[in-house]
Amino acid sequence: MTGIETAVRDALASRARLSTDAKAIGAEDDLFDRGLTSLMTVDVMLALEARFDLEFPEEALTRNSFRSVASLRDLLVSLGAAA
Amino acid sequence: MTSPGGLAEAIAAESASGTAPLPGAIEGPAAVAAAHAEAVDREGRFPAEAIAALRQAGRLGMLVPAAMGGPGGTLADAVRDCFAVARGCGSAGMVLAMHHSQMACLVAHAGDAAWPREYLARAVRDGLLLASVTSEEGVGGNLRRSLCAPEPAAADDPDQRAHLVKRATNISYGAHASALLLSARRAPDAAEADQVLWLLGPDDYRLERTGGWETMGMRGTRSEAFVVRARAGAEQALSTGFGSIATETMTPVTHILWAGLWIGIAADALDRARAAVKGKLRKSGGSAAGAPGTPRLAAATERLLAAEALLASALRRYGEPGSAQSREMRPAEVNMLKTAVSEATLDAVGQCLIAAGLAGYRVDGAHALSRHLRDLWSAPLMVPNDAIRAASATLMLGPRPQLGRFL
Numbered sequence: 001m002t003g004i005e006t007a008v009r010d011a012l013a014s015r016a017r018l019s020t021d022a023k024a025i026g027a028e029d030d031l032f033d034r035g036l037t038s039l040m041t042v043d044v045m046l047a048l049e050a051r052f053d054l055e056f057p058e059e060a061l062t063r064n065s066f067r068s069v070a071s072l073r074d075l076l077v078s079l080g081a082a083a
Numbered sequence: 084m085t086s087p088g089g090l091a092e093a094i095a096a097e098s099a100s101g102t103a104p105l106p107g108a109i110e111g112p113a114a115v116a117a118a119h120a121e122a123v124d125r126e127g128r129f130p131a132e133a134i135a136a137l138r139q140a141g142r143l144g145m146l147v148p149a150a151m152g153g154p155g156g157t158l159a160d161a162v163r164d165c166f167a168v169a170r171g172c173g174s175a176g177m178v179l180a181m182h183h184s185q186m187a188c189l190v191a192h193a194g195d196a197a198w199p200r201e202y203l204a205r206a207v208r209d210g211l212l213l214a215s216v217t218s219e220e221g222v223g224g225n226l227r228r229s230l231c232a233p234e235p236a237a238a239d240d241p242d243q244r245a246h247l248v249k250r251a252t253n254i255s256y257g258a259h260a261s262a263l264l265l266s267a268r269r270a271p272d273a274a275e276a277d278q279v280l281w282l283l284g285p286d287d288y289r290l291e292r293t294g295g296w297e298t299m300g301m302r303g304t305r306s307e308a309f310v311v312r313a314r315a316g317a318e319q320a321l322s323t324g325f326g327s328i329a330t331e332t333m334t335p336v337t338h339i340l341w342a343g344l345w346i347g348i349a350a351d352a353l354d355r356a357r358a359a360v361k362g363k364l365r366k367s368g369g370s371a372a373g374a375p376g377t378p379r380l381a382a383a384t385e386r387l388l389a390a391e392a393l394l395a396s397a398l399r400r401y402g403e404p405g406s407a408q409s410r411e412m413r414p415a416e417v418n419m420l421k422t423a424v425s426e427a428t429l430d431a432v433g434q435c436l437i438a439a440g441l442a443g444y445r446v447d448g449a450h451a452l453s454r455h456l457r458d459l460w461s462a463p464l465m466v467p468n469d470a471i472r473a474a475s476a477t478l479m480l481g482p483r484p485q486l487g488r489f490l
């Protein structure tokens with residue numbers, strides 16, 4: 001597991017109330033099917049922006065960006081996040 | 084009964100598809116709704132005549148695509164129907180809107196699953212009415228929380244289907260529906276927001292009425308409280324989680340259809356107020372320029388045009404239920420359609436009342452506006468605008484509506 005993926009799981013664990021432990025959730029599992037709501041995505045985003053000192057661009061603020069641990073990890077990588 | 088007019092045309096122009104002819108016309112059922120509106124309101128009874136007319140005209144299954152055995156109407160078609168029916172009777176318009184919003188959820192999320200697809204084919208054939216069970220004692224109007232969860236059948240029970248018990252605070256036309264879409268937690272140990280939507284057919288549930296519906300308005304929706312007791316097989320739970328269904332389909336489609344019906348109620352109020360103002364002017368023999376009441380008619384129309392523009396824009400941004408485009412409509416935008424249109428239409432009818440004066444204030448006569456105002460006061464309350472605005476505020480720091488993108 002990459003450091004970025006670990007940070008994604010940390011953010012989900014501290015900022016979203018999911019049914020499944022964020023540390024144990026499958027990387028491709030649909031987070032919206034685990035109780036993630038649009039409102040929770042805002043706090044998850046804020047936590048990740050602070051952790052990696054970057055900003056999610058407007059185009060990235062879609063449901064698909066937040067759909068899974070993997071999609072968030074890929075987004076962060078594309079934004080140049082360094083673990 | 085005048086024709087739906089401008090809104091219908093505007094929305095038809097917005098809609099790229101929708102060329103397939105739909106079974107019956109909406110004018111007939113809309114006239115039936117109008118003819119019984121007063122009795123429905125006074126007696127607080129289900130608008131049975133209007134719903135029967137809609138069923139007979141084949142309008143109840145209109146959102147079901149041809150591939151699933153339906154006529155393949157568009158969301159704009161459904162909006163037009165809600166507008167036309169609500170122009171005659173707000174309660175009947177609300178029943179139709181709730182039904183279509185639930186049907187849209189099935190259409191968009193049935194996938195290849197046999198059970199919901201079979202239900203949809205049957206619903207088209209028999210004109211079945213589908214009700215919504217999202218509200219629950221203990222969670223208020225928050226769609227994204229459930230307390231109830233399926234309990235497995237006892238090992239020695241010959242019926243191995245799960246038990247579902249939900250204490251619903253409101254089920255519109257619950258006693259008149261053929262089937263229910265019911266939200267529940269995925270499992271007894273699931274989080275409140277980890278929800279699944281169950282499709283319960285006529286033989287799968289019993290309703291125990293636990294509360295009535297003696298309300299100010301929308302009296303014909305009969306949105307009573309019930310305990311739902313159901314047995315359902317695993318195949319009756321939609322495979323897409325309710326989180327996605329709620330965000331991508333149920334909430335946007337509901338708010339779009341509600342906007343259509345609220346504008347319909349206000350359009351009838353505007354017609355009545357205009358007739359009252361004209362009638363008075365005719366008696367006095369005065370000129371239209373500066374005639375009393377006309378500034379209020381203009382103010383009401385201005386608000387309704389703004390509401391229509393919001394609705395047309397929401398339809399364009401959302402597209403059709405289940406489409407890729409629909410999944411990316413921003414929740415805050417869907418919220419703002421609801422909060423803005425609910426208040427604009429209510430405010431417009433207030434302007435109409437001032438324009439009509441005592442003719443509108445009377446509860447009898449052709450210009451009475453009491454029912455319209457009372458029906459529309461449900462708009463800001465059904466899913467409270469304060470709660471919706473609190474959610475929109477949070478979303479301002481995340482996926483906010485994109486200005487300019489759809490100009």
Ligand SMILES: Cc1cc2nc3c(=O)[nH]c(=O)nc-3n(C[C@H](O)[C@H](O)[C@H](O)COP(=O)(O)OP(=O)(O)OC[C@H]3O[C@@H](n4cnc5c(N)ncnc54)[C@H](O)[C@@H]3O)c2cc1C
Nearest residue numbers: 215217218223224253254255301306465466467469470473
């Ligand atoms: C005509 C009609 C038809 C309906 N049909 C159905 C149906 O078919 N199926 C169904 O399941 N339900 C139905 N409902 C119920 C509806 O879904 C909501 O449950 C209901 O409107 C919530 O009412 P409430 O006032 O009890 O709200 P609550 O959510 O209990 O809120 C109570 C109060 O708290 C405030 N509040 C709540 N949350 C917040 C917040 N986050 N921030 C600020 N203020 C807040 C609200 O403003 C409100 O004043 C219907 C309602 C109406 C009016």
